[in-house]
Amino acid sequence: MAKKLMKGAEAIGEAAIRAGCRLFFGYPITPQNEIPEYLSHRLPQVGGTFVQAESEVAASNMLYGAAGTGERVFTSSSSPGISLMQEAISYMAGSQLPVVIVNIMRAGPGLGGILPAQGDYLQSTKGGGHGDYRLLVLAPNSVQEAADLVIEAFDLADYYRNPVLVVGDGLIGQMMEPVEFKDDYAPVRPLPPKTWASTGHTGGEKPRSIINSLFLDPEVLEKHNQALQAKYAEMEKNEIRYEGYGLDGDYDVLIVAYGTVARVCQTAMEELEADGVRVAMIRPISLYPYPSQAVREAAEKASGVLVVELSAGQMIEDVRLALEGRRPIHFHGRTGGMLATPEEIVDKVRRIVEGRGGKS
Amino acid sequence: MIQTVFQKPDSLASVITHYCPGCTHGVIHRMVGEVLDELGVRDRTVGVSPVGCSVLAYNYFETDFHEASHGRAPAVATGIKRARPDLIVFAYQGDGDLASIGMGEIIHCANRGEKITVIFVNNAIYGMTGGQMAPTTMPNQVATTCPMGRDVEQAGWPIRMAELVSALRTPAYVARASSHSPLHTVQAKAMIRRAFQYQVEGTCFSMVEVLSTCPTNWGLPPNEADRWLEEQMMPYYPLGVFKTPDGRDRAPKPLPADE
Structure with a gap:
């Protein structure tokens, strides 16, 4: 299929359809309304179902019910709405249900604002809801990558029987960029049959399916938790994704940034390189599992590391864990919906090179 | 020749339940199981527990x-x-679950006209958590979180869910029955059957509220609990069919005047 100019939100909606998803449950919230709006007219065209729920709490529980039948299901929301979904997300992780959730992050805390932010990193990667569980978390930096990752997210969800969260910010949802969808979508890897799905207990042919996260016997519940942890260990082995920029050359400063702010960093890098400042960047695409080893190895060549986020400093905790004190780590973050500018990043890198990078 | 004249419905598992002596959950489970058998839908039924x-x-x-x-x-x-x-999808819920924390979900599910069946068991108290006040707890009824009895000035009056849900414009089948005596059970079973029948036909949302006893948390022997339900609950929670999908047959008994 030829490239088409699409708004990020619409590309995300179309990607879900291309992945074979025919069920969307959601609730309006800015800045992601174009996703449900797009699907509300596209899903009926392909025989699918769109339900506007009464709340994000209900939407996520509809997702839980629908996913239990083995069908591919999808929802999208933005930060405060994702907070409301955490109850069902914990249940879906506990019941091992494949679902895809998109969070178009906005600035917080509380009602916050509606402009782009990355303040939900810790919520996304370190839990969010109650209990020991992990989501696979993917962070695109372009409309094309958002579409690709959403399609792949459905496969990953089915493969691991686990919720997959795709996090973007308001820019991913709102900007228009060329997108290309493959004509012949095929799963990236063979997917296991959904023998666990509740589709009716047909006279003993299939064991009774109970979609459940309740295990009152502590020994049984601990075994269940161990099985979940083993699954997360598999994810950590197989699903690390990142992109490197200039990692093959020599550099003094390594930037670590994800999502759209990594593109701002790219612009800053061009200016710095033109000025002879040696800088490289690593962009985590999978936020969980985090590319710790790649970040550690990339940092070895640098004398200092700069973490840039649209938050007060959340991913920086994973960078610290990855580096274990091997290199000084500096931070530049903007909050409240303010964007980091290339000039700010250029200035910050120069100061690091000059030994004035501030507290690390 | 020995003939089987009474047996467990195929839709019920051959296990012993954890319910307390005198609790009517078992009776209500059985009614649902019998209806699933009679309608021949067990193989394609998915239940939702609360x-x-x-x-x-x-x-x-x-x-x-x-x-x-x-x-x-x-x-x-x-x-x-x-x-x-x-x-065939049914939700089985108690009064704390449906009328308190789940009020939003039940109202909007009914209002969308989801073609599901809700069995709503109202025993006027939180059972599993140990006898706390429910939205359906009767005025002056003692519970562990209203030890002096429900104060309607502070907690409001008990919520009548069948009446509330039947006020929605969307076509539905809404009824209230009781499970405390054999006669009432026969009536309840007929309502539950009708509720599932509407779903099988793809007609409408259906909900049957079933009044139930909780001897353990009411602090009464089962026989006295049955009497308490009849004397204290039934005047406030009138039995009957509140709404049918064709709009006819809408004949709730008049609500008692509030003192």
Whole structure:
């Protein structure tokens, strides 16, 4: 299929359809309304179902019910709405249900604002809801990558029987960029049959399916938790994704940034390189599992590391864990919906090179 | 020749339930199981159990099941039914689950006209958590969180769910029955059967509220609990069919005047 100019939100909606998803449950919230709006007219065209729920709490529980039948299901929301979904997300992780959730992050805390932010990193990667569980978390930096990752997210969800969260910010949802969808979508890897799905207990042919996260016997519940942890260990082995920029050359400063702010960093890098400042960047695409080893190895060549986020400093905790004190780590973050500018990043890198990078 | 004249419905599992002596959950489970057998839909039924005393209902039915979080059973049932309209989906909920934390889910599920069936068991108290006040607890009824009795000035009056849900414009079948005597059980079973029948035909949302006893948390022997239900609950929660999908037959008994 030829490239088409699409708004990020619409590309995300179309990607879900291309992945074979025919069920969307959601609730309006800015800045992601174009996703449900797009699907509300596209899903009926392909025989699918769109339900506007009464709340994000209900939407996520509809997702839980629908996913239990083995069908591919999808929802999208933005930060405060994702907070409301955490109850069902914990249940879906506990019941091992494949679902895809998109969070178009906005600035917080509380009602916050509606402009782009990355303040939900810790919520996304370190839990969010109650209990020991992990989501696979993917962070695109372009409309094309958002579409690709959403399609792949459905496969990953089915493969691991686990919720997959795709996090973007308001820019991913709102900007228009060329997108290309493959004509012949095929799963990236063979997917296991959904023998666990509740589709009716047909006279003993299939064991009774109970979609459940309740295990009152502590020994049984601990075994269940161990099985979940083993699954997360598999994810950590197989699903690390990142992109490197200039990692093959020599550099003094390594930037670590994800999502759209990594593109701002790219612009800053061009200016710095033109000025002879040696800088490289690593962009985590999978936020969980985090590319710790790649970040550690990339940092070895640098004398200092700069973490840039649209938050007060959340991913920086994973960078610290990855580096274990091997290199000084500096931070530049903007909050409240303010964007980091290339000039700010250029200035910050120069100061690091000059030994004035501030507290690390 | 020996003939079997009474047996467990195929839709019920051959297990012993955890319910207290005198509790009517078992009776209500049986009525649902019999109806699933009679309609021949067991093989394509998915139940949704709540949080509350019937949290383990998935162990007691021979059908597929989802365990919902507290109050969300109508949303979970919506997801199942929308994903697979060919399945028969029922939510089994208590009064804390449906009328308190799950008020939003039940009202909107009914208002969307989801083609599911809700069995709403109202025993005027929180059972599993140990006898706390429910939205359906009667005025002056003692509970562990209203030790002096429910104060309607502070907690408001008990919520009549059948009346509330039947006030919605969307076509539905809404009825209230009781489970405390054999005669009332016969009536309740007929209502539950009708509720599932509407779903099998794809007609409408259906909900049957079933008044139930909780001897343990009411602090009464089972026989006195039955009497308490009849004398204290039934005047406030009138039995009958409140709404039918064709709009006729809408004949709730007049509500008692509030003192």
